[in-house]
Amino acid sequence: MKSILFKHRSIRRFRSTPIPEKVLREVLEAATRASTCGNMQLYSLVVTRDEALRRRLSPCHFDQPMVAEAPCVVTVCADVHRFTLWCEQRDADPAYDNFAWFLNASTDALLAAQNLAIEAELHGLGICFLGTTIYTARQICEILELPAGVIPLTTVVVGYPDEEPGLTDRLPLEAVVHYEKYSDYTAAGIDELWAEREASELTRRLLDENGLPNLAQVFTRNRYRREDNLAISRSYFELLRRQGFFNND
């Protein structure tokens, strides 16, 4: 029998039922059991349950209704601030305000976030990761009052599911796994890896809806467009400097 990991679906419709304190605490504790660089735990989990505040966060996530509807929105942040404060109070000279530690802290934070998601699902909760977090990270910093040394990476919406979506397809395992070294793809290989998805009913529907000749163009022309990608790259990088994660000299 396959593990719980094989049952994951992103949930986008939630009941308003609150998460019992004890369950939420266990979910958050499970997050902290993930591997962490030097046991430094370079992340913060901002757990927003207050409805008014969730409504303020909602535009940061393009007003997807789940942000206001689900009982709990967890903004997952890289955090070198807490560790830096501790060092300063101990007459130690911390140098964690640079890109290496953005990477280390992000790794800590995202491993913890996935533990949080899995533990939530073990308790019958549903989750959805919100990639919109990096688009609007500056506004999220303001709403959640994140100090320097803290920056949002992703958001996990958590609550009891009000839908039962089917499992999403994935590319064949061979698409993402390389044995020994990286084996580059041939043109025929790429065609083969995407063949099933491109032939699917879902793809046919997407092409109809978008009026486009193929699935790749749905991504490049509608979903994740050049001008948006560049604007997000610049704004997040600027925020990275502003929040004190890029003092590399």
Place this chain on the structure above:
Amino acid sequence: MKSILFKHRSIRRFRSTPIPEKVLREVLEAATRASTCGNMQLYSLVVTRDEALRRRLSPCHFDQPMVAEAPCVVTVCADVHRFTLWCEQRDADPAYDNFAWFLNASTDALLAAQNLAIEAELHGLGICFLGTTIYTARQICEILELPAGVIPLTTVVVGYPDEEPGLTDRLPLEAVVHYEKYSDYTAAGIDELWAEREASELTRRLLDENGLPNLAQVFTRNRYRREDNLAISRSYFELLRRQGFFNND
């Protein structure tokens, strides 16, 4: 009863017993079930089992014996290359060679990596994440022949454990969880959060070994020093440009 997530320990001594194909495949498949941005699966898992190649990777991880000893070393990479190739073959105009997509791909990759770790543990395997990956990412790119659009983020060593370490302590949950908004720490709060760890037997031993007055200085003066942090920041950022993840204009 608490979930498997509460039993995680990093394993650093492994038996040489190979991982059965079927188990390895299930572990890798579990990785692909993690949430992924737009179902794009922007990562590659480079699974190195060949001993000679593991020995070549070993210096990239400061010659920690587990890299040569464990049967399987998985280098977890952000990968926009595969998706870009597909777009190009479909007459779509991809723009994923920028910082926003380094962030999206890293998120995909690290959520998948944590799934991999958990599924491995469900099968009685042990794992260790290697933070050294970002220190020597350029050399890893060369050894594993990673093309532009691919960059290493972390490494997971996987195998059957040859040790049974105890659970590592964590800061109190209140250290990393903030309710509603971020609540900044008071000096007294910081003291309290670290009190138990600072009073521990492990800390006493570390201070003796390092000849230093407190635990914070073990980090800043010995483990993660300013000059190293800055050098890693610069070298990884340079690699990010070189691998084509920073064309933001």
